[in-house]
Amino acid sequence: MKRTRSSWERDTLAAALRKAPERDVAFTTVSDLPIERLYTSDDLEPGWDESEKLGYPGEFPYTRGIHPTMHRGRLWTMRQFAGFGSAADTNERFRYLLEHGQTGLSTAFDLPTLMGRDSDDAMARGEVGKEGVAVDTLEDMEILFGGIPLDQVSTSMTINAPAAVVFCMYLAVAERQGVPFAKLSGTLQNDILKEYIAQKEWIYPPRPSMRIITDLMAFCAREVPLWNTISISGYHIREAGSTAVQELAFTLADGIAYVEAGRAAGLDVDAFAPRLSYFFNSHNDFFEEIAKLRAGRRIWAHVMRDRFGAKNPRSWMMRFHTQTAGCSLTAQQPLNNVARVTIQALAAVLGGTQSLHTDSFDEALALPSQEAVTVALRTQQVIAEESGVTNTIDPLGGSYFVEALTDRVERDAMAYIEKIDEMGGMIAAIERGFPQKEIADASYHYQRQVDRGEKTIVGVNKHAVGETRRVDILKIDDEVERAQLARLAAVRARRDNAKLTRDLDALRRAAESGENLIPPMLACVRDYGSVQEISQALVPVFGTYREVSVL
C-alpha cells in the first residue's frame, strides 16, 4: 500500500505525539521563518520544475552554483580580513597570512580612514589604528603593500565613502612597482548604499555618492578590467540586526540601484555588471543561510537577464564573498565561537561561496590575536581538505526542505524588492528610512526573544556558567596614534603643497563639470594629498550627509 503523508500522520505520528509532545509548539529559524516538521515533495510549489528552479551548475539560473565544477574545480579563496595599528604592523600580518597559505589579502581600515578623516582630525582622537589600519596618504599605502607584488595577489579593500581615493592610492602603488593596471585584481567594497542602511560611514549624500561610484565603474571597465568595482554587501545589514530575508532583499535592491545608476550614466550593462560582486553574512541558522545564498543566485540571474536585458552570462552570475557572523559570537565562553564559526563556514561553502572569511573566536572581546586568526583559517582548511563536503556540487540541492526554504526566501525577498521598487528604488527608500526601520524592528524583536529565552545563545542565556573571561587579546598601543600623526606631519611638510592645491582645484572642477573624477583624483594621490583633503575637496560641490535617526 502506498503510504501518504496523511496516513503517516494518522497511523504513526499521532501516537508518538500523544506519548511525547515535541520540544516546542513552533519551530522557527533564527530569523523567525516557520519550519515544518517534515518536508516532502508535497511541500514544493505546485508545478515545481527542477530545470526551471535549479538548472545545472554554471548555467542559468545558477541555483546550484555559478561554476560548472564548483569546489571540485577550485576551492574558494580563503581570505582573512586583517588590519590594525600601523601600516607596517598590517604589512607584517599580510606577509604572515600569505606564508601560511592564504591566497588573497583583505584590508581593514581604521574608522577615521573609513569616514574620510585624517589621523590628525579632532574626531579621530582615540580611534587611530584601533579597528584597522590608518591610511592618510600614499605613503601609508606604500608601507602597507611593501614587498608584496601587486600583480601576484588579489586584494580586497573594505572601504566605502572614500573608496575611490584609497583605490587611487592602490593604483599609485602599482605604478611605483611598475605593475600595469590591467594586471591588478581584487575587490573594492565601495558599497555606499549599505552605509546609509546599516554601517553608517558616509561623507556625501546618496546621490552624489552614486556619481563617484559610476565614475569608478566607467574608469575600471576601461583601465582596470580585472577589478571588482563594488562588493554589494549584505554583511553589515545582517550585523545591524536584519533577518536573513532582509539581508538578501536589501542587498539585491542595492545591486539593482547600482545597475540602474550605471545604465543612467550611459554604461552598457554588460560592460560593468560582470565586475559587480556580492558579500554576505553567514549566521548560525544553517539551512536558512544555505537557502539565502541559493535564492540570491536565482533572483540575481533573473533580475540581470530579464529586467536589465544583460546578454553576457557573467552579468547574470551572483559571485560572492562570505564572512561568518561577528554578531553571533559571544564574549562568554569564547572558545564556543570556534563551533559557531565552523557551522557558519560550512553553510557558506554549501551555499556555494567564492571566498570566505572565518571570524576569530576572540572577536567579541577585541581585535583577533594571531592564535585565533590561525584557528579561523585552519577551520576553513579542515572543511576544504578533510570534511569531504567539497566532493560534489551543491550536495543539498533537491532536498525537499532546502528547496522549499530556498523558494520561501526567494518569495519573501522579492516581496521586499517589489516594495522598494514601488517607493522609487533603494535611494528613495533610504531617504524615507525604510530599510533602517525594518532592520531596527527586527533587531529589537530578536533581542527581546533572547531576553525571554525564546532564542538560545549557548553560554549566554542558557548553559551559562560563572564567567571568567581569560583569553589573550590584541591591544593597540596608543603609540600607533602618535607615530601616525608624526608621519602625516612629515608628509605634509615634504610634499609640494602648491602643486597639490592645483590638483585639488582640478578635482573640484571635475566634480562641477561632470567629467570622470578618477584621473584628477589619481593626480591628487600621486602628490600625496590625504584622504581627508581629497574627500573634502568635493564637499563644496557634493555637500555632506546627516542621518535622520529612526528608533
Place this chain on the structure above:
Amino acid sequence: MTADRKLRLLVGKVGLDGHDRGAKIIARAFRDAGFEVIYTGLHQTPEMVVATAIQEDVDAVSLSILSGAHNYLFPRVIELLKERGASDIAVFGGGIIPDEDLAGLKAAGVLAIFTPGTSTEDVVAWVRANVAPRTLG
C-alpha cells in the same frame, strides 16, 4: 519636580563609530520600560553629548562604544560634565570593552559598563536601582 517623575536618559554614540545596533536596542528597551529617552544619533563629539545632556536635563548619560576608543571617550565626557557643573549626571555605558579596561573606567567615574550578552532587562533593572531623578537646584 517630584522624585517619582520619569527618568530621563540620554543614549549617545560618540566618535566615528557607526555601530548603532546596541544603542538603538537599549534606547527602545528604556522607552518600553517607561523612561524618557533622548537618542543623540551618530557621530557626536563628547562636547555635543554633554551639551545635549545639560540642555535636556537628563538624569544619566549612557554611551555605546564599539570602536575601541572607550578609554578616551568615557573619561572625556565625565570631565566635560564636571566642567559644566553637571557631575551629578550619572554616566554608564556598554560595548566591546575588554575586562582589563573596566577598573580604569570605573575609577574615571563610569558607574557601570554592560558588555555583550547582557539582557536589556538587566540593564533596565540596574538603571531603576542606581539612577535617581536629579534634583535641579
